[in-house]
Structures are given as structure tokens and as C-alpha cells.
Amino acid sequence: MQLKETFERVKQASKALATLTDQQRNDVLNAVADAIIGNKERILKANADDLAKMSPENPLYDRLQLTDSRLEGIAADMRNVASLPSPLGHISKQKTLPNGLRLCRVSVPFGVIGMIYEARPNVTYDVFSLCFKSGNACVLKGGKDADASNREGVAIIHEILTKFGINPDVCTLLPATHEATGELLNAVGYVDLCIPRGGRKLIDFVRDTARIPVIETGAGVVNTYFDKEGDLDMGKAIINNAKTRRVSVCNALDCLLIHVDRLNCIGNLIAPLAEKHVIVYADAQAYAALYGHYPHLEHATNDSFGTEFMDYKLAIKTVGSLDEALEHIDRYGSGHSEAIITQNEQSARKFQAHVDAACVYWNAPTSFTDGAQFGLGAEIGISTQKFGPRGPMALEEICTYKWLIEGEGQVRG
Numbered sequence: 150m151q152l153k154e155t156f157e158r159v160k161q162a163s164k165a166l167a168t169l170t171d172q173q174r175n176d177v178l179n180a181v182a183d184a185i186i187g188n189k190e191r192i193l194k195a196n197a198d199d200l201a202k203m204s205p206e207n208p209l210y211d212r213l214q215l216t217d218s219r220l221e222g223i224a225a226d227m228r229n230v231a232s233l234p235s236p237l238g239h240i241s242k243q244k245t246l247p248n249g250l251r252l253c254r255v256s257v258p259f260g261v262i263g264m265i266y267e268a269r270p271n272v273t274y275d276v277f278s279l280c281f282k283s284g285n286a287c288v289l290k291g292g293k294d295a296d297a298s299n300r301e302g303v304a305i306i307h308e309i310l311t312k313f314g315i316n317p318d319v320c321t322l323l324p325a326t327h328e329a330t331g332e333l334l335n336a337v338g339y340v341d342l343c344i345p346r347g348g349r350k351l352i353d354f355v356r357d358t359a360r361i362p363v364i365e366t367g368a369g370v371v372n373t374y375f376d377k378e379g380d381l382d383m384g385k386a387i388i389n390n391a392k393t394r395r396v397s398v399c400n401a402l403d404c405l406l407i408h409v410d411r412l413n414c415i416g417n418l419i420a421p422l423a424e425k426h427v428i429v430y431a432d433a434q435a436y437a438a439l440y441g442h443y444p445h446l447e448h449a450t451n452d453s454f455g456t457e458f459m460d461y462k463l464a465i466k467t468v469g470s471l472d473e474a475l476e477h478i479d480r481y482g483s484g485h486s487e488a489i490i491t492q493n494e495q496s497a498r499k500f501q502a503h504v505d506a507a508c509v510y511w512n513a514p515t516s517f518t519d520g521a522q523f524g525l526g527a528e529i530g531i532s533t534q535k536f537g538p539r540g541p542m543a544l545e546e547i548c549t550y551k552w553l554i555e556g557e558g559q560v561r562g
Contacts, residue, residue, distance in 0.1 A: 152332045155321060156261075156288070156339035162318035163261050163286035171235040173313070174282055178231035180309045182224040185274065188305055189220055195301035196270065203268075203294060208459040211397040213268040213295055223274045230278040230526035236544040237284055251555040256548045258284035260341040263333050264529065265290045265355060267347040270298035275527040277306055277320050282526075283544050286319040288340060290333050292347075293325040334359040344542070346530040349457070349483075364537055366530030369399035369485035370457050371515050374474040374500065376491035377408040381418060383512060384490045389421040391488070391514035397459045399531060400486050400518040404454055404464040406474045409434065412467065416442035419463075427461045434467040455481035471496050475503050482506060484533040486515035507533055507540040 185192065196215040203210050242254040262285045266272045273289060280287040291299040299322055307317040323329040334343060334355060342362050345355040349368040356363055373391060375384050391402035407415055415438050419429065428445045430453040439446050453464040454477070468474045478487055488510035489500040497511040508518045508531075518541065520528025525543030532538045538546035 152323065152329065152336075153339075155323070156332075156336045158318045159261055159286050159288055159321050160339045162316040163258075165316060166258070166281075166284045166286060166319060169284075169315075171237075174235075174284075175231040177309060177313050177315065178227050178278055178281060180313070181274075181277070181306055182227040182231075184305050184309055185220055185224045185227070185302075189217060191305070192220060192298070192301050193217075195297040198297045199268075199270075199295050208397050209268040209294065211395060213270065213298070215270060215298065219271065223271055226521050226527040227274060227278045229521065230282050230544070233282070233526050233544060235282070236548045241550060248559050249557060250559055253553045253555075254550050255553060256545075256550050259547060259549050261286045261288060261339060262529075262547060263288040263290065263336065263340040263343040263361070265330060265333065265343065265345045265347070265351065267292040267351065268294040269346070270295045270302060272346060273299050273302040273322075274306075276529055279527055279529050279544060279547060281319070283547050285547060287321070288333060288336075289320070289322045290330055291322065291325055296325040299325075331358070334361065337361055342547075344530055348459075364530075364532055364542070365534045366532050366542065368457060368483050368533065369401075369518075369531070370404070370455055370481060370483040371400060371402050371486050371488075372404045372406055372474075372478050372482055373402055373488040373490065373515065374406040374468070374471070374478075375408065375411060375418065376471065376474075376489060376493065376496055377410040378493040378496065379408075379411065379490040380492055380512075381414055384418050385421055387488070387490055387512070387514045388419060391516050392422060392427060392463055393425045393461070394514075394516045396461050398516075399457075400515045401459070402463065402515060403456060403458050404466060404477075404481065406466050406468050406477055407435065408474075409467050409469050412438040415439060415465075419443065419465075422463065425461055427463055429463050429465055431465040432467055435465040439465075457483070471499065475500070478504055478506075485531060486510065486518040488513065488515050507531065 239256040245251050264276045276287050303322040306320050310317045337360050340361050344364050345352050346366050352365050430447050430449040432449045484506050486508040487504045487506045491497050501509045520541040520543045523541050528541045528543055530542050532542050
């Protein structure tokens with residue numbers, strides 16, 4: 150293992166994090182936030198180097214791009230994480246046994262968390278802030294598309310850690326190579342948890358290859374059902390926001406399900422999408438209703454459904470009932486985020502009860518699936534699995550617990 154010494158250093162450095170107070174952690178995070186703003190030119194220059202190697206037509210371009218406002222947002226999220234209560238030391242269970250033993254279950258860090266992600270340099274800062282606040286060291290494995298941006302970000306983090314007398318190995322960026330990914334996934338005894346954040350291909354590879362524990366995040370095939378009792382104006386705003394706010398993120402809308410009785414207003418419903426030149430792949434019924442009323446219209450194919458577009462593209466499927474919409478989501482959804490637009494509470498409650506996803510919305514866009522939007526400060530990813538954390542993973546979700554037992558000489562019979 151070529152990176153064994155690197156992993157050993159991170160593991161050793163992680164032990165020192167336990168000696169820091171929450172105030173010390175907060176001071177470091179606030180200092181890093183200040184440094185992000187103070188070093189905007191450095192960060193944006195490195196990001197420009199990465200962007201120069203990618204076509205603006207690539208759906209990942211938007212994910213890769215950093216701007217003044219995005220850096221302001223990253224710094225604000227880091228300060229927000231610093232302001233949150235510590236997730237450590239929380240007692241979740243406490244009892245005294247009949248034999249007098251006193252039991253206490255308390256939250257503690259995992260230790261070392263490995264993060265594998267693609268062209269998203271903001272993840273570098275989010276992961277560091279959440280891991281550092283929760284007492285975890287982090288091993289970062291970014292994609293080659295964002296390597297210059299990631300290295301500049303980690304360099305700034307290291308400068309602040311060194312200034313505070315903290316071993317910079319607690320935030321380590323690996324080479325942007327496939328070999329480094331393989332070594333991270335086999336770092337048994339050094340890395341306690343691995344979290345992949347990216348497309349289906351990356352997540353499948355990590356799950357199938359890793360010899361260390363993995364929590365799956367990222368891939369989102371997102372559907373929204375416009376019910377026969379959906380409000381038209383509300384639907385227009387929700388669908389437009391869910392689709393066009395940022396097309397490259399995992400909570401962006403991929404498929405609109407529409408009740409057959411509402412096809413008469415579908416042109417009005419998706420009219421705002423035309424301003425962003427969203428290509429619509431409509432099934433036969435929706436195509437007939439939209440023909441001549443929507444400029445960027447194409448026929449849907451079998452591949453149109455169940456696809457995470459990450460682009461200005463949207464599939465439309467006509468359904469005859471709520472049950473048919475639920476069947477479609479059950480077949481094509483990825484367990485990330487799903488939504489229903491309806492004024493019928495009974496239908497909404499049935500939808501929320503039956504849809505098997507981490508986040509299920511009623512009369513709100515799936516674009517809200519985000520740790521910061523949920524008031525969690527930031528997120529390390531959106532977990533789509535059921536074992537362990539589910540939905541936005543923030544401070545509490547990257548802690549585990551241990552049992553503390555106190556006795557007075559009792560022995561077991």
C-alpha cells in the first residue's frame with residue numbers, strides 16, 4: 150500500500166482532536182472561513198485552471214465552478230457549523246441495572262472519515278468543517294477535474310491548522326488518481342468510514358470494492374407528481390425551481406409525473422422551463438398536449454425515465470392515478486427525494502406514507518434537500534440508504550457512540 154504511511158499519520162493525528170475543546174474547534178472553523186474570504190483570488194485562480202480544462206457544455210461545469218458569491222456561501226456555512234452545538238458527549242441512554250452497574254451511552258467521533266467525490270470543490274470545505282467540528286480527521290479523495298481547486302483549499306486549511314498548533318494531517322488530500330481511490334477503499338485499520346459522493350457509477354464502484362464501511366450518498370433520480378388536485382400557480386413555481394435552480398445537483402428534478410386530467414394545463418404548467426431552454430422528453434399523451442405549445446419538445450424513450458440528467462432536460466410521464474404515480478416512483482426512483490403537488494391532504498399523506506425515499510415533499514420543491522437548508526449547518530452528503538443515517542448527513546450523522554459502564558466491584562455470576 151503506497152499510501153500506508155499517509156493513512157498512519159492521519160490516524161495518529163486524529164487522536165489529538167479528542168483533546169480540543171469545542172471552543173477551540175469553533176475558533177479554527179471561523180478562522181478558516183475568514184481565510185476563504187481573504188484568499189478569494191488564490192482560490193478562484195486555481196478554480197479557473199480547473200475550469201479551463203472542462204467544456205462549459207459539460208453538466209459538471211456548474212458543479213466545478215466557484216464564484217465570489219459561492220465562496221461567501223461556503224464561508225457562511227462554515228461559520229454556521231461553528232455556531233452549532235457540539236455533537237460530542239451527548240448522552241442518548243442512561244440506566245442503572247439491578248446489580249448496581251451504571252450504564253451511559255455517549256456520542257463520540259468515528260475517528261477517520263474518508264470522502265470520495267467528483268468535480269465539487271465546495272465539498273472540500275464542507276467535509277472539513279463537519280469532520281473537524283465532530284472530532285473526526287478526514288481523508289479527501291477528490292476528482293482530477295477539481296484537483297487544483299481542492300489543493301488550494303486544503304493548503305489554506307493547513308495554514309490555519311498550523312497557526313493554531315494543530316497537526317494538518319487531520320485534513321489530508323490524496324492524489325487525484327484511481328490508484329489512490331483503491332488504496333483508500335482498502336485502508337482497513339486506518340479509515341473508519343468511507344462516504345462516496347457522486348454519480349451512480351462512482352457509488353457502485355465504491356460499494357462493490359471497499360473493504361472498509363461505506364455509507365452511500367449522492368445519486369438522485371428525482372420525481373415530482375402533479376396531482377389532479379394540484380394548484381397550477383404553485384405547481385409552476387415548484388417545478389421550475391426544482392428543475393432549473395441548479396441542474397447539476399442531486400436534488401434537481403428529473404421526471405414530472407402528471408395526472409391525465411391535468412394535461413389540459415400542462416403547457417402553462419411548464420411554460421417557465423422554456424426560458425431556460427429545458428428539453429422536455431414527453432410520453433405520447435403529454436407530447437400530444439404540448440405539441441405546438443412548448444418549443445423544446447421531444448418524444449420520450451424508455452431511457453428517459455430513471456435517468457439522472459444533471460442537465461437542462463426533463464422527462465414527463467402521464468399517469469391515471471396516484472397509485473400509478475407511486476408505482477412509477479417505486480420502479481424508477483433512487484430513494485433520494487420525491488414530491489407531490491396537491492391540495493388533497495389524503496392524497497398527500499398517502500404519497501408520503503408509501504414513497505420509499507429519504508426526503509418526501511408535499512407542495513414544496515426537492516431543491517430543499519440540503520443540510521444547510523434543513524438547519525444542519527452543512528452536509529457531507531445525502532444518504533439514500535436505510536442502514537445508518539438517511540437523508541442529509543451533518544454533525545450528528547458522522548458520530549457514533551460508546552457505552553460507559555461504572556461499577557463498584559460487581560462480578561458476573
